[in-house]
Amino acid sequence: MKQKLYFLPESEIPTQWYNIQADMKIKPQPMLDPVTRKPVTVEDLSRIFSVECSKQELNTTDAWIDIPEEVREYYAYYRPSPLVRAYGLEKALDTPARIYFKNESVSPIGSHKLNSALPQAYYCKQEGVTNVTTETGAGQWGAALSYASRLFGLECAVYQVKISYQQKPYRRNIMQVFGAQVTPSPSMSTRAGKDILTAFPNHQGSLGTAISEAVELARMTPGCKYTLGSTMSHVSLHQTIIGLEAEKQMALAEDYPDVVIACFGGGSNFSGIAFPFMRHTLLEGKKTRYIAAEPSACPKLTQGEFTYDFGDEAGYTPLIPMFSLGHNFKPANIHAGGLRYHGAGAIVSQLMKDGIMEAADVKQLETFDAGLLFAKAEGIIPAPESCHAIAVAIREANRCKENGQAETILFNLSGHGLVDMAAYDQYLSGNLVNCD
Amino acid sequence: MKQKLYFLPESEIPTQWYNIQADMKIKPQPMLDPVTRKPVTVEDLSRIFSVECSKQELNTTDAWIDIPEEVREYYAYYRPSPLVRAYGLEKALDTPARIYFKNESVSPIGSHKLNSALPQAYYCKQEGVTNVTTETGAGQWGAALSYASRLFGLECAVYQVKISYQQKPYRRNIMQVFGAQVTPSPSMSTRAGKDILTAFPNHQGSLGTAISEAVELARMTPGCKYTLGSTMSHVSLHQTIIGLEAEKQMALAEDYPDVVIACFGGGSNFSGIAFPFMRHTLLEGKKTRYIAAEPSACPKLTQGEFTYDFGDEAGYTPLIPMFSLGHNFKPANIHAGGLRYHGAGAIVSQLMKDGIMEAADVKQLETFDAGLLFAKAEGIIPAPESCHAIAVAIREANRCKENGQAETILFNLSGHGLVDMAAYDQYLSGNLVNCD
Numbered sequence: 001m002k003q004k005l006y007f008l009p010e011s012e013i014p015t016q017w018y019n020i021q022a023d024m025k026i027k028p029q030p031m032l033d034p035v036t037r038k039p040v041t042v043e044d045l046s047r048i049f050s051v052e053c054s055k056q057e058l059n060t061t062d063a064w065i066d067i068p069e070e071v072r073e074y075y076a077y078y079r080p081s082p083l084v085r086a087y088g089l090e091k092a093l094d095t096p097a098r099i100y101f102k103n104e105s106v107s108p109i110g111s112h113k114l115n116s117a118l119p120q121a122y123y124c125k126q127e128g129v130t131n132v133t134t135e136t137g138a139g140q141w142g143a144a145l146s147y148a149s150r151l152f153g154l155e156c157a158v159y160q161v162k163i164s165y166q167q168k169p170y171r172r173n174i175m176q177v178f179g180a181q182v183t184p185s186p187s188m189s190t191r192a193g194k195d196i197l198t199a200f201p202n203h204q205g206s207l208g209t210a211i212s213e214a215v216e217l218a219r220m221t222p223g224c225k226y227t228l229g230s231t232m233s234h235v236s237l238h239q240t241i242i243g244l245e246a247e248k249q250m251a252l253a254e255d256y257p258d259v260v261i262a263c264f265g266g267g268s269n270f271s272g273i274a275f276p277f278m279r280h281t282l283l284e285g286k287k288t289r290y291i292a293a294e295p296s297a298c299p300k301l302t303q304g305e306f307t308y309d310f311g312d313e314a315g316y317t318p319l320i321p322m323f324s325l326g327h328n329f330k331p332a333n334i335h336a337g338g339l340r341y342h343g344a345g346a347i348v349s350q351l352m353k354d355g356i357m358e359a360a361d362v363k364q365l366e367t368f369d370a371g372l373l374f375a376k377a378e379g380i381i382p383a384p385e386s387c388h389a390i391a392v393a394i395r396e397a398n399r400c401k402e403n404g405q406a407e408t409i410l411f412n413l414s415g416h417g418l419v420d421m422a423a424y425d426q427y428l429s430g431n432l433v434n435c436d
Numbered sequence: 437m438k439q440k441l442y443f444l445p446e447s448e449i450p451t452q453w454y455n456i457q458a459d460m461k462i463k464p465q466p467m468l469d470p471v472t473r474k475p476v477t478v479e480d481l482s483r484i485f486s487v488e489c490s491k492q493e494l495n496t497t498d499a500w501i502d503i504p505e506e507v508r509e510y511y512a513y514y515r516p517s518p519l520v521r522a523y524g525l526e527k528a529l530d531t532p533a534r535i536y537f538k539n540e541s542v543s544p545i546g547s548h549k550l551n552s553a554l555p556q557a558y559y560c561k562q563e564g565v566t567n568v569t570t571e572t573g574a575g576q577w578g579a580a581l582s583y584a585s586r587l588f589g590l591e592c593a594v595y596q597v598k599i600s601y602q603q604k605p606y607r608r609n610i611m612q613v614f615g616a617q618v619t620p621s622p623s624m625s626t627r628a629g630k631d632i633l634t635a636f637p638n639h640q641g642s643l644g645t646a647i648s649e650a651v652e653l654a655r656m657t658p659g660c661k662y663t664l665g666s667t668m669s670h671v672s673l674h675q676t677i678i679g680l681e682a683e684k685q686m687a688l689a690e691d692y693p694d695v696v697i698a699c700f701g702g703g704s705n706f707s708g709i710a711f712p713f714m715r716h717t718l719l720e721g722k723k724t725r726y727i728a729a730e731p732s733a734c735p736k737l738t739q740g741e742f743t744y745d746f747g748d749e750a751g752y753t754p755l756i757p758m759f760s761l762g763h764n765f766k767p768a769n770i771h772a773g774g775l776r777y778h779g780a781g782a783i784v785s786q787l788m789k790d791g792i793m794e795a796a797d798v799k800q801l802e803t804f805d806a807g808l809l810f811a812k813a814e815g816i817i818p819a820p821e822s823c824h825a826i827a828v829a830i831r832e833a834n835r836c837k838e839n840g841q842a843e844t845i846l847f848n849l850s851g852h853g854l855v856d857m858a859a860y861d862q863y864l865s866g867n868l869v870n871c872d
Contacts, residue, residue, distance in 0.1 A: 004512045007443050076440045077815060088587075106542055108815030110854065147815050150526075170606075176864050177811050236701035375613050378543030379513060379583050418546065418854045421606035428612050 004087060006249040008080040015067055018240040019056075019177075020275040020347060021233065022063035023282045026354055027410040028233070028323035028346040031171060032308060038099035040318045043246070046216045050122040056234035071119045074151060075410030078107045078114070079241070083249035084413075088377035090397070095233040096256060097400035099393060101248045102273060103414045105380060111415030112269045113144035113229050116238035120227040121148035131155040132215045135162055135185065135210030138337030140415055146180035159185040159213045162205035162336050170419045175237045185210040192216050192314040207341050208313035208327055215316045225250040230266030230338075231311060231320075239272025242412060244436070248275050249408070257288060257410035259396050263388035264292035264301065264359065265338045266346040273412040274357065281356065290357040290398075293347070293388040296338045298331040299325055301352055301359035309343055321347045332435030333400065334364050335423035336384040344425030362391045363434040370394050371417065383421050384416035438498035440523060442685040444516040448866045450672045451503055454676040455492075456711040456783060457669065458499035458660035459718045464669070464782040464789055465757035468519040468744060474752045475828070482590070484654045485670075487558040493669035497672040507555045508586060511677065512805040514543045514550070519685035520849075524813035533836035534691060535829060538682045538709060539674055545610065545852030548705045549665050551552060552674035557584035557661040564872030566593040567660035569653045569707050570623065571646030573600055574605030576664030576819070576851055584614035593660075595621040595649045606855045620676045621646040628652050628750040634838045643777050649727055665755075666702030666774075667747060667781045678848060683712050692703025693724060693846035695832050697786070699824035700737065702797065703773045710793070717792065726793040727832075728784070729824040731775045733872040734767040736760055737795035745779055768871030770800050771859035772820040778798035789871060798871040804863040806830050807853065814853035817852035820859050 009259035021027060043053035056065060067075070070404035086099040104112035124132055132154050136142030142158040150155035158180050165172055165184035175182050185205045192212035196203050198421055213230070217225035229237060243260075260277050262270035268304050270271075270292050280286035292301055298324045309324040311317035324343040325331075331340040345351070351357050358418070371387035373394070374380070384391060393411040417424065426432045457463060466475035481490035492501060503511070522535040536809040540548035548645050559812035560568055568590050572578030577596040585592035586731060594616050598799070601620035602610055611618050621641045628648035639645070654662035664671060681694075686692055696713050698706035706728050730737055736759045745760040747753035760779040761767075767776040780788070787793050807823035807832070810816070829847040836843050853860065862868045 001445060002509065005446060005511070005514075007445070009443070010441060070848065073440070078441075150812055151815075169861065170754055170854070173857040173861045173864065174817065174854075177808060177860055179812065211645060240567040372613060376586050376615065379587075381610065381613055418606070418610075419856070419857070424613055425605065425609045428609065 001085065002086055006083040008245060008248055010076050012073055012248060013073065013075055013079050014241055014244040016064040017067060017237045018244060018276050018279060019059060019063055019065055019237050020278065021060040024350065025351060028218045028350040031318040031320050031346065034315065034319050044070045046101065048215055050123040050127050050129065050225055053120060053234045053368050056237055057232060068119065068122055071122050074118050075241070081106050083246055083253070084255065086378055088396070089374055091417055092377040093394060093397045093401065094242045095397040096404060096406040097397040097408065099293065099397060100250070100253070101411045102242055103413050104242060104269070105413055105416035109143040109147050110418065111140040111144065111383065112239060112242060113141045114148065115241050116229065117144035117148035117274065119238050120386050121145065121152045121154055123362055124150040124225050125154060128203045129225045130424060131152065131157065132227050133157040133214045133224060134227045135207060135214045135228065137161045137207050137340055139164060139168055139175065140338055142182070143171060143174045144229070146178035147174040149180065150178045156180040156422050158182045158211040160186065161185060161207060161210050161337065163333060168419065173203060185213050190216045204380055205331060206274060206313060211312035212314035212316050215312065222308065230268040231343065233345065235268050236271030236275065236345060236347055239268050240275050242269070242272035243274060244274030245272060246410065255408050258407040259291060259409045261291045261293060261392050261396070261409065263339060263385045263412040263414060264294040265341050265385065266343070267348040269414040271345070271348060274341055278356065279313045279337045287324060290349045291392055292357065292359040294359060294361050295334055295388060295390040296334055296361045296363045297334045298325065298340055300342060300344050300362045302361045303398045306349060319421055321346050323352060326331060334435050335420060336367070336388060339388065358390050362388050363436065365432060365434050367391045368432060380413065380414060381417045381424070383417045384426050386414045438523065440462050440521055440854045442519040442688045444681060446512050448684060449508055449511055449515050450677055450680040451508065451806060453503060453673045454680060454712050454715060455499050455501055455673050456714065457496040459715055460786065462786060463496050464786040467754040467782065468594060470751065470755050486556065486559040486563050486565065486661055489670045492673055493668060500699055504555065504558055507558050515677065516681045517542050519682055519689070521689065522814055525810055528809060528813040529830060529833045529837065531833040531837045532842040533833045533843065534839060534844045535833060536676055536686070536689070536846045538848050540678060540705065541788055541849055541852035544663065545579040545583050546855065547576040547580065547819065548675060548678060548708060548821065549577045550859055551677050551708065552568060552585065552671045552704065553580035553584035554666065555674050557581065557588045557590055560661050561588040561590060565590065565659055565661045567657060568591040568663050569591065569650045569660060569666065570663045571643060572599045573643050575600060575604055575611065576774055577609060578616065578618070579610045580665070582611040582614035585616065586614045586809040592616040593653060593833055594618045594745065595646040597621060597643060597646050597773065599769060602681040604855065621649050622793060623649060624858055626652045642766060646746035648752050654717060666704040666777070666845050667779065669781065669783050671704050672711065672781060674706030675704050676711050678705070678708035678731035679710060679712030682846065687859050691844050694843040695725045695727060695845045697727045697729060697825050697828050697832070697845065697847040699775060699821045700730040701777050701821065702779070703708065705785060705848050705850040715794065727828055728793065728795040729828040730795055730797050731770055731772055731824060732797045733770045733797045734776050735797045736778060737779050737799045742785060742789055747779060759788060762851045772803070772824065772870050774821045796828050799826050799872065801870050802825045804868060813866060816849065817853045817860070819823060819853045820856055821826060822850045
C-alpha cells in the first residue's frame with residue numbers, strides 16, 4: 001500500500017520555534033515610530049502587544065525560541081498535523097511531480113491560525129491581561145483567537161470586516177460559540193470607526209479599518225491587549241511549527257521539496273511552512289524555490305512598492321518596512337477574505353527584496369478551478385485562500401509535466417472551505433467572476 | 437506532557453471488518469419479502485444493492501470479512517482517525533471519569549459516513565455498475581457517497597429531504613462540488629414522489645420518502661444500484677472499523693471503556709464503535725454498557741415497538757425486524773437530520789431486545805447545551821447528531837461524579853457541525869426549542 005499520510009508522534013511536536021531573523025545576513029529594516037522616526041522598542045510595542053510577543057518581534061539574534069509547555073499541551077490537541085502525499089492530484093494532472101501538502105485544516109478551528117493564537121493568548125494570560133482584542137476578515141483568525149482565549153480564560157472582542165460579518169454568518173457563529181464578542185467594523189464604538197462611517201456611511205469595512213478599531217480598543221482599555229494573526233514577525237515565528245513538522249515528515253517520506261508554496265495575505269502561513277526550509281538555503285545554500293501565491297486583486301508582492309507604510313487604515317501602527325499597495329488600498333471583494341490585506345510583513349518583504357523567494361499572482365476563477373480539482377482529487381474542500389496555493393502548485397506540476405521533470409512540490413493547505421461553501425455555490429452556478 | 441491524541445500508524449488500519457452476526461447466540465430475525473413473507477435472498481437484495489453488499493447483509497457465519505485493498509488505500513486518506521482523551525471536558529465537568537472520544541469528524545467529508553460509502557461504491561464499480569443513487573437527510577451520507585463515487589468513477593444521484601435541501605445549502609454544495617446530482621425529495625421524477633406530492637403538495641420530505649425515490653430510480657435504471665448509509669447490516673459491518681481502531685487505541689492508552697456511547701439514527705455509527713467492544717461481552721462476558729443516544733423527537737429504541745416494518749415510506753423495501761415508530765412516522769424537524777428515521781437496524785434491534793445494550797433519549801435543548809460545553813472545552817464544534825452522544829456521555833460523567841466512580845467513558849464523535857452553524861446561531865440567540 002502506498003503511504004498517503006505521514007504522521008509524527010506527539011513527542012515529535014517541536015519544542016522550539018525557528019526565528020529566521022537570526023539567520024538573515026541582511027536583517028529586516030526596523031519598524032519606526034511614525035512621529036519620531038526612531039526604531040520602535042519593546043516598550044513601544046508592549047503598549048498594545050504582550051511583552052513577550054514584543055520581545056520576540058524585535059529578536060534578531062536567537063534562532064530558536066522555546067515553546068512554553070502549556071502551549072505545547074494545547075498544540076497536542078491537533079498537532080502534529082498530517083503531511084499528505086497528493087496522489088489523487090498527481091493522477092488528475094498526469095504529472096511526474098511528487099506533490100505533498102501539509103494539512104493545517106485539521107485544527108479545531110479549521111486553519112493554521114490557532115498556531116499563533118495559542119501562544120499570544122498564553123503570554124497575555126501570563127502577564128495578567130484579562131481582555132484581548134483583534135480584527136478578522138473571513139473569520140479564520142478571529143475564530144482561532146476566540147478559542148484560544150476560551151482555553152486561557154480571557155475575554156475576547158473581535159472586530160470583523162462588515163461585509164464578511166454579513167456574508168459569512170457561520171464563521172461569526174463559530175466565534176460566538178467560543179464566547180467571543182463580535183462587532184462588525186467599521187463600528188460606532190471607536191473613534192477610528194466613527195470617522196470612517198462619518199465620511200463613508202456605507203463603508204463595507206476592510207482589514208486595515210478593523211485593525212485600527214481593535215488597536216484603539218486595546219489602547220483605551222485597561223487590562224486589554226491587541227493581538228494580530230499575520231504580518232508581524234512574532235506571528236511568523238509561531239507559525240514555523242508548520243514547516244518544522246513538515247521537514248521531519250518529508251524526511252519520513254525520504255523526500256525534500258524543490259518548491260515550497262503557500263498563499264499570501266500578510267505572510268503567516270507562508271512564513272510558517274517556508275522559513276524552516278529556507279534556513280537551509282540561508283545557511284547551506286540549498287537550492288529550493290519559495291513561492292508566495294497572492295490574489296491578482298491584492299498583489300502587494302508582485303505589484304506593490306517596497307516602502308515604509310502603516311499596517312492599518314487610521315495610521316495607529318508603527319511604520320513597517322513592507323511591500324505595500326498603500327494602507328488605504330481597497331481590495332476588490334474576493335472570497336479569499338484573509339488575503340485582502342495591503343502589505344507584507346517586514347521579514348518576507350526583505351527576503352523578497354533580496355531574491356530569496358518569489359511571488360505569483362492568481363485570478364479568482366483560476367483559484368476556484370484549482371480548488372474544485374483538488375477537492376475532487378483529494379476529498380478536502382479547500383478554503384478560498386488555500387486555493388491560491390493549490391493553483392500555483394498546479395502551475396508548477398504542469399511545468400514539470402511539460403519539461404518531464406519529477407520535482408517535489410510542497411504546499412500548505414492553510415484551511416478548509418466548509419464555512420465558505422457559498423463561494424463554491426457561486427462558482428458552480430457560473431456566477432463567480434474575476435475581480436481584476 | 438499528558439497524552440491527548442492517540443494515533444495509530446497507517447499500517448494498523450484494520451484489514452478486516454467485524455461481523456457481529458457470527459457471534460450472536462440469538463441471530464437477528466430474517467428480513468422478509470412483503471408479498472411472499474419468505475426470508476429475502478442474496479438474489480432478492482442484489483436487485484437494488486451490489487451483490488457483495490447483499491452477501492454481507494445475509495452473512496451470519498463469518499466473523500471477519502476482508503477489506504478490499506483499494507478500499508484500505510482510500511481509508512488511508514483519513515484513517516486511522518484519532519482517539520482523543522477529553523481532558524477539557526473532564527475538567528469542565530469536574531468528574532473523576534476518564535472520557536475519550538473517537539474523532540470521526542476528521543474524515544474529508546466531516547463524518548464517519550465515508551467508512552461505508554467507500555466499500556459500497558467500490559463493490560458497485562467492481563460489478564460493472566455505472567450509476568449509484570441514495571437518499572440523504574442532513575447530507576452527511578450524501579456527501580460521503582458523492583465523494584466515494586467520484587473516487588471510483590461512478591455517476592451519483594442523491595435525493596435529499598426537501599427541508600434539508602432548503603435549510604442546509606452548504607451540504608448540498610459539498611455534494612455538488614464532488615459532482616453529484618442532488619434532487620429535493622419528494623420530487624416529480626419518481627412515482628413515489630409524485631404520489632406523495634399529489635396527496636400533500638407542500639410535503640417537506642422525510643428520509644422514508646427519499647429512500648422510496650432512490651430505490652425506485654435504482655429499480656428502473658439499468659446499471660444503477662441503490663446504496664444506504666445506515667440501518668442495514670452491511671453498513672454496520674463497514675463501520676466497525678471505528679471500534680476496531682478504538683480498541684487498539686484504548687490499549688495504547690492502557691484503558692478500557694466501562695461505557696460506550698454513540699448517537700443513534702439507523703445505527704451506523706453506534707454499531708461502528710460498539711460492536712468490536714461488544715464482541716468481548718458476547719464471547720467473554722465482559723461487563724461493558726453500550727448506550728444508543730436517540731432524540732426524544734424520534735425515540736424508536738426507547739418508545740418504539742419491535743416489529744416487522746418497511747424501511748421506507750412507500751413500502752419498496754423488504755420487511756425488516758426492527759424497533760420502529762412506524763414507517764409513516766413523521767418526526768419533528770429537529771436539527772439532527774441524520775437521526776430523523778423511524779426504525780433501527782435488525783442487528784441492533786435484536787441486541788436491544790436481548791438486553792445486551794441500552795438506549796437513552798435526549799431533548800434537543802439538552803443536546804445543544806452539551807454541544808456548546810464540548811465545543812468550548814475541546815475546540816471541536818460537534819454535529820447536532822453527535823451532540824446526542826455527548827449529552828449522554830455528560831450524564832454518565834455526572835453520575836460518576838455523584839458516585840465518586842472513576843469509570844472510563846468512550847463516545848463516538850460521528851461528525852463536526854461546521855456546516856450546521858445555523859442551528860448553533862438559533863441556539864445562541866435563544867430561539868431553539870424542544871420539539872417534543
